[in-house]
Amino acid sequence: MEIRWLEDFIALAKTRHFSRAADAQNVTQPTFSRRIKLLEEEMGLTLVNRQTLPLSLTPAGEEFLLLCEHVTERVRLTRERLHQIADNQARRIVIAAPQSVLSYVLPDWLARHDLQERVEPYLRATSWLLLDYFHALERDECDLAFCYWPQGRCPLALDLSAYEHLCIDTETLIPVSAPDENGRPRYALPGQRRQPLPYIAYHPRGLLHAVLEARLAQASQEVHLMKLNENVQTANIKELVTQGYGIGWLPLRTAQRSLASGELVHAGDERWNVPLELRLYRYREHRHPGLDDLWQQLQETVT
CATH class of the missing domain: 1.10.10.10 (Winged helix-like DNA-binding domain superfamily/Winged helix DNA-binding domain)
Structure with a gap:
């Protein structure tokens, strides 16, 4: 019937x-x-x-x-x-972000701008590498990309002429370690040539890996690391570091609660910190009807 x-x-x-x-x-x-x-x-x-x-x-x-x-x-x-x-x-605007941004930055940012009903996180993007975000913007798989970015020159050769960005906030990568029985870092920078520190690293084609490599290459003191593992997601690095497998760099927002509870401790002083920006990118030739209005609204909050 x-x-x-x-x-x-x-x-x-x-x-x-x-x-x-x-x-x-x-x-x-x-x-x-x-x-x-x-x-x-x-x-x-x-x-x-x-x-x-x-x-x-x-x-x-x-x-x-x-x-x-x-x-x-x-x-x-x-x-x-x-x-x-x-x-x-x-009409909803789809935003892609790394897992740590999705978990520790995006919820507060959406609430602060009252965007929970207009902007939808894209969960498939949490394990993407940097280039994946720009390709997704270009093919309209997402409308915005919320990314970490180095302060100063980017160590990756990228043509970003087709994109525009807003600097939303700042972040800092900090070296952390599990504590020993006395509450001191089990692994502390800079390490020794004969006994390099076990290192839980970011994916070699990722932005954070490139930023860290550039920072360590410019350090006034040589650092000695032995890479044990490479990961795309910050949560995996945090878990392995917390379990005592080695040293790793985490965004401060990601590490804050574990530092406060003593589950993690700083593995080095501020010399080893890496300053970052939190940038919001969009494709200039996007086709979303509501994105220009949102972009204008956000521009007014950061200028």
Whole structure:
């Protein structure tokens, strides 16, 4: 049974005339009559008394009419609601971010700007490398990318002429270690040539890896590290460092609670910290209808 059959029956009940009902439903009278007949066959009952002028509904038809009106109204309301959901979804702005930004930065930022209903985090992006974010912006997989960025020259060769950004906030990468029994770092910088520090590193094609490598290369004191593991997600690095496997650099927001509880301790002084920016990027030739308004709103908060 099709919904349009129910709509046909309602039209027939209103007009009490096959020809006028067919016109109302924008079909020929033979087609309309055949659909009413199919409806009666489906129900196994005569629903229309064709012997009266104007025609009338049988008692079964009167009862069936109530069902038709209820069902079609529910379908109409559901259809409207689904279109509303689709429209709202189309208007929502999708933002991609690394896992640590998604967990420790994005919720407060969305709340501060009252954007929870307008901006939707893109969970598939939490393990992307930096270039993945820019490719996703270009192909409209996401509308915004919330990324860490070095303060000063970027160690990666990137052509960003097709993108624009806002500097939203700052962050700091800090070296951390699990504590020893006295509360001191189990692994402390700079390490020794003969006994390098076990190191839980970022993915070699990631921005944070490149930033750290550049910072350590410029350090006034040589650091001695032995790379044990490479990870895309900061949460994995934090877990391995917390379990005592080695030293690692974490964004301060990511490490704060563990530092406060003593679960982690600083593995070096401020000389080994790496300052970062938190940048919001968008593609200049984006196609989202509401992104320009949001961008303008955000520009006013950072200037």
